[in-house]
Amino acid sequence: MSLYSFLVAVRSEGQQLTSETGETTSHLMGMFYRTLRIADNGIKPVYVFDGAPPKLKSGELAKRFQRKSEAQEAHEEAKETGTAEEIEKFSRRTVRVTREHNAEAQKLLKLMGVPYIIAPTEAEAQCAVLAKAGKVFAAASEDMDTLTFASPVLLRKLTFSEQRKEPIQEIHLDKVLEGMEMEMPQVGHDFRFSHSIAKICVKFIDMCILLGCDYLDPIPKVGPNTAVKLIRDYGSLDKIVEAMKTGDLSKKYTLPADWPYEDARLLFTDPDVRDAEDPECDFKWENPDVEGLVDFLVKDKGFSEDRVRAGALRLTKSLKTSQQSRLEGFFQVKEKTADEKASLKRKNEEKVEAVKKQKKEAAKTKKVAKAKPRGTN
Numbered sequence: 001m002s003l004y005s006f007l008v009a010v011r012s013e014g015q016q017l018t019s020e021t022g023e024t025t026s027h028l029m030g031m032f033y034r035t036l037r038i039a040d041n042g043i044k045p046v047y048v049f050d051g052a053p054p055k056l057k058s059g060e061l062a063k064r065f066q067r068k069s070e071a072q073e074a075h076e077e078a079k080e081t082g083t084a085e086e087i088e089k090f091s092r093r094t095v096r097v098t099r100e101h102n103a104e105a106q107k108l109l110k111l112m113g114v115p116y117i118i119a120p121t122e123a124e125a126q127c128a129v130l131a132k133a134g135k136v137f138a139a140a141s142e143d144m145d146t147l148t149f150a151s152p153v154l155l156r157k158l159t160f161s162e163q164r165k166e167p168i169q170e171i172h173l174d175k176v177l178e179g180m181e182m183e184m185p186q187v188g189h190d191f192r193f194s195h196s197i198a199k200i201c202v203k204f205i206d207m208c209i210l211l212g213c214d215y216l217d218p219i220p221k222v223g224p225n226t227a228v229k230l231i232r233d234y235g236s237l238d239k240i241v242e243a244m245k246t247g248d249l250s251k252k253y254t255l256p257a258d259w260p261y262e263d264a265r266l267l268f269t270d271p272d273v274r275d276a277e278d279p280e281c282d283f284k285w286e287n288p289d290v291e292g293l294v295d296f297l298v299k300d301k302g303f304s305e306d307r308v309r310a311g312a313l314r315l316t317k318s319l320k321t322s323q324q325s326r327l328e329g330f331f332q333v334k335e336k337t338a339d340e341k342a343s344l345k346r347k348n349e350e351k352v353e354a355v356k357k358q359k360k361e362a363a364k365t366k367k368v369a370k371a372k373p374r375g376t377n
Helices: 003-009 026-040 055-081 084-093 099-112 123-132 173-179 202-211 224-234 237-245 261-269 290-300 305-319 338-371
Strands: 047-049 116-118 153-156 169-172
Touching: 003 026, 003 099, 026 099, 026 305, 047 099, 047 123, 055 261, 099 116, 099 290, 169 173, 202 224, 202 237, 202 261, 224 237, 237 261, 290 305
Parallel strands: 047 116
Antiparallel strands: 153 169
C-alpha cells in the first residue's frame, strides 16, 4: 500500500485533509479505512515499509526530486495566474512521503493490531521473500519490479478506492514465464521455498532491466516488444550489451554513458532483505487498542470518535476470522468481453502456429544438413 497514493487521492475540495492544527491526515485516513475494508473481507494484511534506498537508485531519486521541484515552482505560479484545475494538478505533483508520515502510519498500524516490518532496503524485495517462504499468500504492489524480485504471486489494485471499481489483478510468476517461453528453475517441489532469488530465471530479470527499472536509465528505441525480441535472440543482457557496444547492434542502439546493468541485476538476484525466519518476520495480529486509537486519531488528529470506535469494532470481528476469504469477495472478478475472448483465442492460435512453423523449419534445416556430404559448405 502506498502512502503516497493516499496523500494524492484522499482529499477534500482538491486539498489534503488536515487536523485543526494544520497537520496532514490524508495518509492516516486512507490507511485506516482501506485496512478496515481489507480486513472486512477476511484478508489479514502485513505491511512492509521501505528502508534506505540502494545507492544505485540515487539517480532515479534525484530525478523524482527534480520533477517535484519543478512542479512546486509551477504550483506557485499557478496559484497566482492559473485556474483551480491547474492549481490542483500541480499540487498533487509536489506530494512526497516524509519520515513523519511513515512514523505516523506505523503508529496507527500498531494501535490497530496489524503487523508491519521495515525492510532493510526495497519493500518489494522483502515482500517477495515473505511470499516465497509461504509466510503470506502474495505481495500486493503496483510496482511490477515485485515480480523481478521473484514473488510467486503479485496482486495489483488491491488497495484501490472502491469508487474506481477496478478488479484485482492476480499475476503468477510461473504463468508469466511460461507465457514468455522462459524456463522456471526446479527448486524442490515449489519454487516459492527457494532460498536464492538468483535461482529464479535470470533471463527474465535481464529482460526487466532492459525494459526499464528504477536503477537505470532506459535505452533509447528499446520498448517492450524490442526488449523481448532482443532477449530471445541473444539470450542474455551481457550479449546484448556487447552487441550494442561493438557488434551488430552498435549502429542502431546507443547505451547511456553510465549503465551499470550488472549492479542492477545483482540488486534483483541478491537484494538486501531479512530472511523469512528472522524474528521480525514472525507476524502476529492482535486486538486493536481502542483507547489508544481514540487518543491518536480523535484527540490528536481530529477524527470522528464514533467512526473510530466503530472501525475498531469492525477490525476486532474481522481479525478473529480463522479463514481468509477469497479475493473474489473483495473485488468482483471482471468477465472478459466476447471481443476480448476472441482476441485471446486468436493470439493463442497464432502462437501455436508459429511454434509449429518454427519446428518444421528447424527439422527441414536439420534434414538438409544431414543430406550434405561431409566436408562441403
